[in-house]
Amino acid sequence: MIPPDPAPRPIDHVLRGAPDDAALIDRAGAMTFAEAEAAVGAIAAWLAGQGLDPGDRVASWLPKTRTACLLPLAAPRAGLVHVPVNPALRRAQVAHILADSGAGLLVTQPARAATLEAGDVSAGCVVVAEDAVPLDAGDWLDKSRADPDALAAILYTSGSTGRPKGVMLSHANLWLGAVAVAHYLRLAPSDRVLAVLPLSFDYGQNQLFSTWYAGASVAPLDYLAPRDVVKAVERVGATTLAGVPPLWVQLVETEWPDAAAARLKRLTNSGGALTPRLVRGLRERFPAADIYAMYGLTEAFRSTYLDPALIDAHPDAIGRAIPFAEVVVARADGSRAAPGEPGELVHAGPLVAQGYWRDAARTAQRFRPAPVWSVSGGTAVWSGDTVVEGEEGLLRFVGRDDETIKSAGNRISPTEVEEAVLAGGEAREAVALGVADPRLGQAIAVVLAGDPAREPALRARLRTELPSFMQPQRYEWRDALPRNANGKLDRAGVLASLDPSRDGEEL
Known part of the structure; x- marks a missing residue:
């Protein structure tokens, strides 16, 4: 099935909802698509006036505020590269990301900035309080005309060795990821997506982009306890929730008002496998919800998803390739693995990232030519994960070859x-x-x-x-x-x- 509008565009074009519909819902109320578009333009104009050169990196170390949600669009609109930093990280990890990315600007909150020590921020990086970033200034920048292959973001992810490495993502990577997910989840303008995952996580950031591409509303939430998620589902009328297995375990064990549990019609999982027992628990707790099991890696965003109709019969499967992805199973010698034979999952196609930031050696290890028999060709991500293609063409995760x-x-x-x-x-x-x-x-x-x-x-x-x-x-x-x-x-x-x-x- 080919998704609509496959031609990649600059990622700041993703705000596609009706002007008066809600794009963002938080405790301050609703921000319409028109207001979000104006705020992105205002932030972009402000960034353009900060003395940065095209392609410079802008880091954000924030909880899920409005600024944090809009910077991923505003920085690329200004010709800059956004570097989101997980708000759960401490000063040593933040200092590494700032130094490694060569960030010229850090947008954060005074309390967070106060935890940084001398030497954590280079002399070339300016620290700006979030309150200084305008959301409604008179100056603004119109939608960008950036080359879709231009670098738009660097997301930091950990491997089995060394410190976190920056994955380079283009406008096209982000745009096509938004189109693909909105398409296979069948998101509609009437949906409200509760975003509980970190925006520095590709899975969490995509919740913004795929929701807005579909013209739907996203409600960002920083939660401390599972009960906070329950209350937020009730408060915003959420229809869609993405999570990882540990969160699902907690939510299944938490008391839910029947009306709130029945309102959720779509649950999406990545970051670990769902067990048959957990699938049964989710079925019992959320009887109206479709359950989407997914597999991904930051280097290629998302590789597979399992149609919800198949999860009961195949609870251990990770499904088939998502739109725009070609996923193949290769032997150690690069030849095609036979059905039922374990092999390495190799992801090719336009979702493949541009490599690791300033790390040619590790890029060469993970980003290599696709197998000669692949349809897409070009550079592929050799995941290091072992999978098996089973019945009905469904892939099953076996294990990973590194020590992450x-x-x-x-x-x-x-x-x-x-x-x-x-x-x-x-x-x-x-x-x-x-x-x-x-x-x-x-x-x-x-x-x-x-x-x-x-x-x-x-x-x-x-x-x-x-x-x-x-x-x-x-x-x-x-x-x-x-x-x-x-x-x-x-x-x-x-x-x-x-x-x-x-x-x-x-x-």
Whole structure:
């Protein structure tokens, strides 16, 4: 099925709803599409007057305010590149992203800016309070005429090694992602989408773009407890909710007014697999909702989705390619894997990102020529994930070949956790691993060499230096950690040494 309007446009053209319809709903009320368009133009004009050069990076470190929701459109309209920073990150991670992206401007709140220390922000980066960014100034910029292949955003994502890396996304990447999702979710102008995921997450940011492309309303929400989500569904009349498995577990366990639960007609999941038990729980709690299981990676946005009509019969499937994506299964030698044969998921087509920002080596590892037998050709993302094509052409996720920890929908670099653990000197050595957890998908376990009496001090320090989703839940201490023949830490040996009596314990 070919979606409508496939020709890519600049991403700031995505505000397509009727002028008087609500584009954005928050506690301050509703912002119409006409008002949102004017605000994007005002912010873009303000950015154009800040002395930045075309292509310079503008970072935002904000909760889901109106400014945070509109900057992804305003920065590209001004010829700049938007770099959203997860508001859950702490100063060390923020400093890395600012330095790595070479941001010339950071829009944040005074309380957040006050947590940054000397050296966290380079001399070439200006920190601006969110209140200084106009939403209704007299000056404004009209819709851009940018080349759809021009860089529009850099989203930072963690891998198995090193610090977060910036994925470069063009206008076309973002536009076609919005078109594809609006199309296969069958979003309509009457829909109201409750956006609970971080806007720095490609899945969360796309909720804005796909909703607005469909002419529907989006209600951004920063929540502290599952009950906040329930209240927001009631307050805004949400019809659509996207989440990750740990959130669904919490929402299934939360009391819902029957009317609010019945109002939701569309649930979308990514960032981890749904279990058959969880699918049954969602069915019981939200009887009117279609459940969409999806698979994606930031380097290609979204690869597959499963038609809701198939999820009961195939609860472990990740589905088929979304519009604009070509997804194939390749053997190690690059040939096509046969149905039923495990192989690497390779994503080709116009949703493939432009590579990693200023990192040619890692770009060459992940972004490689598509298999010669693919239809799209060109550059493809070799995901490193193993899948199997099963009956009805549906793909099933088997596992990943790297050591990335995937917890509560977040991809976490074990190296980054290890560096933080060792920074204070409480342990001599550390290895971070993902262990199965029914609520988080994976929990972070750290195996350390050193004195276990230092653990309270270590925990206290990490609470101030790492965001909540990167906090280790399990600590195991050793006199020494196993090493391989080359003298390097043996991660497989460390994993094998984990105390099995602690498996499944309450973390």
